[in-house]
Amino acid sequence: MTDPIPLGMVGGGEGAFIGALHRIAARMDGHFLLTAGALSSDAARAEASARALGLDRSYADFREMAQAESARPDGIKAVSIVTPNHVHAAAAVAFLGAGIHVICDKPLAASAHQAQQIADAARRNTARFFLTHNYCANPLVREARALVAEGALGEIRLVQAEYLQGWLSDPVQSKQADWRTDPAQAGAGALGDIGTHAWQLAQFVTGMTPDSLSAEVSRMVPGRMIDDDARVALRYGNGARGGIWVSQVAVGQENGLSLRVFGTKGALDWRQEQSERMIFTPKDQPPRILTRAQDRSGSFRTPPGHPEGYLEAFANLYSDIAAVIRGDMTHADRIPGLQDGLSGMGFIAAALRSSDEDGAWVTL
Amino acid sequence: MTDPIPLGMVGGGEGAFIGALHRIAARMDGHFLLTAGALSSDAARAEASARALGLDRSYADFREMAQAESARPDGIKAVSIVTPNHVHAAAAVAFLGAGIHVICDKPLAASAHQAQQIADAARRNTARFFLTHNYCANPLVREARALVAEGALGEIRLVQAEYLQGWLSDPVQSKQADWRTDPAQAGAGALGDIGTHAWQLAQFVTGMTPDSLSAEVSRMVPGRMIDDDARVALRYGNGARGGIWVSQVAVGQENGLSLRVFGTKGALDWRQEQSERMIFTPKDQPPRILTRAQDRSGSFRTPPGHPEGYLEAFANLYSDIAAVIRGDMTHADRIPGLQDGLSGMGFIAAALRSSDEDGAWVTL
Amino acid sequence: MTDPIPLGMVGGGEGAFIGALHRIAARMDGHFLLTAGALSSDAARAEASARALGLDRSYADFREMAQAESARPDGIKAVSIVTPNHVHAAAAVAFLGAGIHVICDKPLAASAHQAQQIADAARRNTARFFLTHNYCANPLVREARALVAEGALGEIRLVQAEYLQGWLSDPVQSKQADWRTDPAQAGAGALGDIGTHAWQLAQFVTGMTPDSLSAEVSRMVPGRMIDDDARVALRYGNGARGGIWVSQVAVGQENGLSLRVFGTKGALDWRQEQSERMIFTPKDQPPRILTRAQDRSGSFRTPPGHPEGYLEAFANLYSDIAAVIRGDMTHADRIPGLQDGLSGMGFIAAALRSSDEDGAWVTL
Amino acid sequence: MTDPIPLGMVGGGEGAFIGALHRIAARMDGHFLLTAGALSSDAARAEASARALGLDRSYADFREMAQAESARPDGIKAVSIVTPNHVHAAAAVAFLGAGIHVICDKPLAASAHQAQQIADAARRNTARFFLTHNYCANPLVREARALVAEGALGEIRLVQAEYLQGWLSDPVQSKQADWRTDPAQAGAGALGDIGTHAWQLAQFVTGMTPDSLSAEVSRMVPGRMIDDDARVALRYGNGARGGIWVSQVAVGQENGLSLRVFGTKGALDWRQEQSERMIFTPKDQPPRILTRAQDRSGSFRTPPGHPEGYLEAFANLYSDIAAVIRGDMTHADRIPGLQDGLSGMGFIAAALRSSDEDGAWVTL
The missing domain is CATH 3.40.50.720 (NAD(P)-binding Rossmann-like Domain)
Incomplete structure (x- = not known):
């Protein structure tokens, strides 16, 4: 290296x-x-x-x-x-x-x-x-782009991107909220903070940029100085139509970024909150659940079926271990150790013995 | 630091x-x-x-x-x-x-x-x-353990853990498969490689260890020298019953680790492949979808709704950028840059103008 | 009666x-x-x-x-x-x-x-x-309406209804397609056939009718004489904003009718294709999965967890049985009968005996 | 007829x-x-x-x-x-x-x-x-059986059937519960009431009957005279292994009947509570979401994407209408009528006019 x-x-x-x-x-x-x-x-x-x-x-x-x-x-x-x-x-x-x-x-x-x-x-x-624009580096987003590029969807007809959050549904005050709702510091509200993500994602995957748009931009929360909800209709040069809906007052939504693309030959549906899978539906065939097993960009570190948070859980262990090594025992009890290992060995041995004895109950 | x-x-x-x-x-x-x-x-x-x-x-x-x-x-x-x-x-x-x-x-x-x-x-x-045992460091697994410990499930009655994979459904030969199917190097097959994970996970969350077990351990693939499927019934001291099913010949399964726990007052259902959420059902109430917003262990790095892979996608960008800085332009075209930024600014401006003009179509 | x-x-x-x-x-x-x-x-x-x-x-x-x-x-x-x-x-x-x-x-x-x-x-x-307008008679839609009416969502801010189909993505010719794409017989295309459903559903649940709308209506399939895709932005008198998107060229979609409503105190999400459940998210609480167990309108015939198709499967049996009684044996082999009953009794007896004998394997 | x-x-x-x-x-x-x-x-x-x-x-x-x-x-x-x-x-x-x-x-x-x-x-x-045994008449269950019969799964290796309910997790007293928990009237408890369903379903789909079984049958609720939880391991003549788990004390479960079958060439996963879809995973290919669009038995009345409850919601309308015709106006306000029709016509007209006027906002 x-x-x-x-x-x-x-x-x-x-x-x-x-x-x-x-x-x-x-x-x-x-x-x-x-x-x-x-x-x-x-x-x-x-x-x-x-x-x-x-x-x-x-x-x-x-x-x-x-x-x-x-x-x-x-x-x-x-x-x-x-x-x-x-x-x-x-x-x-x-x-x-x-x-x-x-x-x-x-x-x-x-x-x-x-x-x-x-x-x-x-x-x-x-x-x-x-x-x-971090979302476009997701393995399945890269795969989505590849599928569109190779024609698996045919001619694109419909594009729909959403990014829904609920955290600004009240007049929140916090370090994060303050500058994001201040026009001088943020420029735009929902349009800038999450709208540009939805816009870039749609562009990245489809390879198409709209010719024109029509928008309805709102300030939903009383007293707010900046947009917190926007619906945008899109016209593409090839006759395709699209829409972007972003909101920061969609109560209960965490980071509901999604992209749906429909073409003459197939369709894609990707949801950021379940980023491990993408639905690809070839015309007149059953929807297929693509996972990283189908990703061809190699943009991942763990095998399919290990959600990418696998690594973070692993890192949680390492961080807890570091704390113990440094003398902080606060979370020592949640780190697996020798007893877990011996217990697992006991489990293996008992299972094999029980099976050898035709399923007899074996005391642990 | x-x-x-x-x-x-x-x-x-x-x-x-x-x-x-x-x-x-x-x-x-x-x-x-x-x-x-x-x-x-x-x-x-x-x-x-x-x-x-x-x-x-x-x-x-x-x-x-x-x-x-x-x-x-x-x-x-x-x-x-x-x-x-x-x-x-x-x-x-x-x-x-x-x-x-x-x-x-x-x-x-x-x-x-x-x-x-x-x-x-x-x-x-x-x-x-x-x-x-990395899975037990998952934020929602830690939350599951906390819920059981504080009595939210009442007395535990039923525990079911599964870990299903399909990658060894044929006589695979690879660096990973070779030692894992060699009794001398691995000791046990599915029981050791994934069974101990299921076992530890159940123990970690419930805080209970079974008293005895009855097992049916199989070698499904002809010629295999080591177990590749095991079903284990569990008896707990408090009268609870449980089961562990692990398999490496479950075609189509990637890393299907799951844990379900049922008590007298509530139930939990966690699936590793959708590790961002956990279903908690208090008795006689609707199931609740817990996310990291409900996690109290603080064991995460990104806000709820950003699947933990968020960070990995982010790291994908940094790695692509490093390659470009070092002169490797292979993936330069998938890194967002100035044009994306200007395009996003154009989107914001057009959306605001269209909305100001009562939704008039604005050319980009 | x-x-x-x-x-x-x-x-x-x-x-x-x-x-x-x-x-x-x-x-x-x-x-x-x-x-x-x-x-x-x-x-x-x-x-x-x-x-x-x-x-x-x-x-x-x-x-x-x-x-x-x-x-x-x-x-x-x-x-x-x-x-x-x-x-x-x-x-x-x-x-x-x-x-x-x-x-x-x-x-x-x-x-x-x-x-x-x-x-x-x-x-x-x-x-x-x-x-x-049959969809509004769905048990959980009636429950949705009740929740809105009793204020569980607070003041409504956002309403989004979609009805996506893909069956007209080609120039189809069939008895159903012919009149539905003929302006003289149908009047409107997607707007009439499915748009009015989405419109009525939103109205039924929210109890609100928009004041004004802005629409982009398209004919996507070459040669089609009637609309097959429409995006409509909605303004409500109380300041709420909404959208309706209907399409008959959304490849792969069957009957993707959905309704999402966000208020100041909570949110609802109902999808017709999974009509057995509805997500209700009270502000700052975990999403709850409502089923017919929560429906208070009594508009159902089977217990919760029996999808309403339960009855249709039951009717399938009765119809197959009627055919046999009338002498048509075509599907006789898929009707459960005495052998299934005896087999089930054997299963019960063997399970009880095995359990009595501490899990001994019992031959069937 | x-x-x-x-x-x-x-x-x-x-x-x-x-x-x-x-x-x-x-x-x-x-x-x-x-x-x-x-x-x-x-x-x-x-x-x-x-x-x-x-x-x-x-x-x-x-x-x-x-x-x-x-x-x-x-x-x-x-x-x-x-x-x-x-x-x-x-x-x-x-x-x-x-x-x-x-x-x-x-x-x-x-x-x-x-x-x-x-x-x-x-x-x-x-x-x-x-x-x-009504579940086996479900369209996708019939399709599952057809897939197995035609060899789409190859040789069957693993069969897992579950039927989990929670309604008897307390000492319930009701007309339904009383006879079902009385050995004299019911014979068996969970084994008979739901176990035979799981057993028959597995048999119906796979066409295979186990040779022998090993069971752990429990009475979980104090004072109960009949089984309310059972775990059964199955051995099939071809070397396949299986399991049946039924419970009536699985808190929060409504009618959680499911069947998973894994063969050498593919796998099936069907869940009764989402009976409209079945996951079929051919070996080394992405999982496919089968709907009634893939059913070949013709065992349904509504098009794919109309969950079978579509008919029941339709029947709800007819029943409400019958009540009104007979003079009972209790539910008259939830039946769509002329105003809904006129409202829908207004929606269509306004949408078409707005679109003709390039998205101008049109008052309704």
Whole structure:
């Protein structure tokens, strides 16, 4: 394995949500090593967060970080920007200008003007710009795209994407909710936060972009300054029709992202909350339940039937074990150990003996 | 964050299955750093595997590794044993004896004699022994255990655990199949490989161990030397009855591990392949679909509704990005980037404009 | 039980679809007895169909039937109109005018003019007019309506109804398809055939009618003269937003009627193809799986957990038995009989004996 | 249609469960007409029940009924026996002896002696004996049997049938529970009431009968005199292994009958509570969701995607309509009528107009 790529992070300090997930994702396959950060616009929090993460270098300001890192021979080669939307542009411009690749959370920016700044910086520089629309990297989404591309659905006629959440059905106040419902920081509400995911997913899988749209965008919660529900009708150039429905006031919904595509020869149905399977229905045939056994992109780490959370449960064990090794016994009782192993051996022996004795009851 | 714990690995060289998963799990939360290994009993393969993983220190023999590491001030503090079952005991004895904590894959050993060796070594030494029954670390399994413990099911009456696979329904030949169907290396077949998981899971959740069992163990595939299907009836001391059914010849099943528990006041149903949810039915009430929103153990990294594979899809993006940064453009076209970002911004703007104009169709 | 109500039928002759279902529905609870019919506009077919059904009285013309039956002391008291849409009005006017209650299939008519004729006739006469939007009579739909009415969902914010079929994704030619895709006979396509069901279902459950709508109606299949896909956005007076999506070109879909309602306090999700259950999610609580055990309308015949098809399977047996009694042995081998009974008794005895002997294997 | 077959009934008086279902099943396709009954062993209740059902002829005693009916030229040709189990034999013997076909509910009898009496009577007489194991008449169960018979599963290796209920998890007292938990009337408990269903279903689909079994039969509820939980292991002559698990103390389960069959070439999974679909997994291919669209037995009345309860909801409407026609307006408000029809027409017109005007919002 080549050495990990030194990675920086802007945003993602204490209390942040998406930054922590970026860090795990960056760590999972060992390709990156987080070494520097400007983790908060608050200098003290930035420093404390960096210390908590064991970062080599902490900066109070991302522009300073871009300059300093690009000057070091061992400086970061890429940076993850995981701030609220309105900071994306300034940070991206700074790092692209310093020759550092940018991995930016979505949506691109909080305004068209900011988006244009990023586009300009990307055009002027050779460093690359990546946008983490993470859902399109799901194994079965990649398989969906392959099925459409190879014509398994025929000509696409109908596209329907939904992303339904319920967490903003009241006037919530929290770190996550506050900036997401502030037009200055977020730009758009449901449209930006989850609508762009639905939009990108539909585009990624079908390979088609609509020509025009008609929308009904709402603010459902009294006093809210930003959209929290949107229904969009889509017209595609080939005559196909589509729809996007996103909501953050759909009570009881967690992350109900789904995509349905119907063509002249077949149909696909993928639901993010059951991302381990996808229904593919060839015309006039029974629906087929595709799992990662059918995925051809190789984009997974565990065998089919091991939901991807298999790895996280495994990591839970390792983390509990680390705690015990470090002397924290809080969760020692939920870690399997020798007694479990001996018990399992007893089970095997008893089962074999009982079976040998024609099913006689064997005391354990 | 305190410094990561230096970790070693025995087994898990090129072509291995569970070793790679242990490495990801150990890396996910950053608590361990893999630094040494005896990755194969074949010296050349051990060395090549260690190089591929960028390990600091590679050993041809695990006994040598135990000695050398325990002698170093910066030596490993824990070791993952991910070999075929018949090697567990010798390796565990070596590392426990050297004062190094052992994280061992299941089942404990390939024979009762080997199991006893581990038990003896654990008793004589202060280093700890952990067994990776990973399923019990699933958030909802932990919640299941909590529900039983607090009496939400009343007195337990019925327990049913299944683990059904189909991958050995033919006389398969592969690295994974070969040792698992060899009595000398595996000890037991389905009973050991998946039966101990079902057994431990039932025990972990119910907190109860059966008094006695009656079993029917079979070799279904002609020529197979080891069990590939087992049905076990269980009697518990409190009068409860249970069953375990494991099979590796259940055609079409991937990793169909499930647990159902019925008590006098309620029932639980958890299926590993849909591990994001668990059905809890209080007596005379509608079944409730529990998600991680109801988990009280805090054993997860993503919000409810983001299946745990969310993180893996995210990591897929990071890995593709790393490849591009290193110059490999093979999958560059499936990474979202600036165009996706601009497209998303265009979508937001058009949707807002259409809605402002009472749903007028807006060209993109 | 009071005597069954004499019932007539207009349409529903040989090869018809919905007429046969009306007959079974009318027969199921024994409240009606089909005694007269004008089963086809083709006189010979009408006569042959009536003979096949064993009807007492057959008419070549429904107007003649209305006159004759109203003149008889034992004449029909109600009539089922199960013709293509464009005949509904003329038939309804004739029977209402003759004092005979009308049970009419949906949609009401093929044109606004025809609809008005029915409305006028209903106003001038005392006979009643019923419209068979059958889905709203489903036990859990009735329960859904009750939940909304009692405020379990709070103020309604979002309503989404879909009805997706795939059977017209090609230029189909069949008795059913022909008139449904002929504007003169059907009036509307997907909008009339399934759109009115979705519309009525949403209205029935929520008790709310939208103030205004915005629609995108399409003809997807080349050469089709009538709509086969429609997306409709809805605005309700209380600020709620809704959507209806109906399609007959959604490949692979059978009768994908669904209704989702989100309010400030809870949400409902009902899917016709799994009509035995409904998901009710109170805000901030786990989703609950309601079954007929929770239905309070008493609108069912079998216990919860016996899908309503239970009765149809039971009827399958009775029909097979009738055939055998009449001498037709075609399906005799699939009717359980004495051997099954003796086998079952043997099973019981062997199970009890084995259990008494501590699980000894007992030969059957 | 030939004239309906005159049918009698023994048992099924007021408060009975299965008798009412037999009557609906017999009526559904119009092949039988219920004309005579000995509906209760209590003469007054028998008479009252017969009057309530509008039966032509009521008898206080089934033996008298058998004699009298066989003597009439228009007497019943078949009789449904829907009494508690211990009456089956005496009734069956009486009717078979009188030349009247018997349609008997399961299990066959309450004792081996009674079963033998039926077998003897069946051998001595030409009248036929049918046993209503209704589940095997389900369309997809018939398709399952066809798939096995044509070799789609290869050689059968594993068979697992379950029937789980929770309604007897307490010491229930009710008309249904009382005789079912009385050894004298029922013979066996869970084994007889639901175990014989699971047994017959497995046999019907696989065409195989086990050679021997090993059982663990339990009485879980304190004070219960009869089995309420049973686990049975099965050995088949071809080396296949199987299991049957039935329980009436599985809290929260309604009628959880399921059958799983695994062969060398494929697998089937059918669940009664979702009887509209069956999963068929050919070896090394994705699971396929079979619906009635794949059924080849023609054993259904509604198109695929209309769950069989479609007919019952339809019948609910007819019954509500009958009530209104007879002057009972209790449920008049839940019957769709003219206003629904006009509303639907308004919806169609508005949708078409909006679409013609490029999605303009149209007031309804």
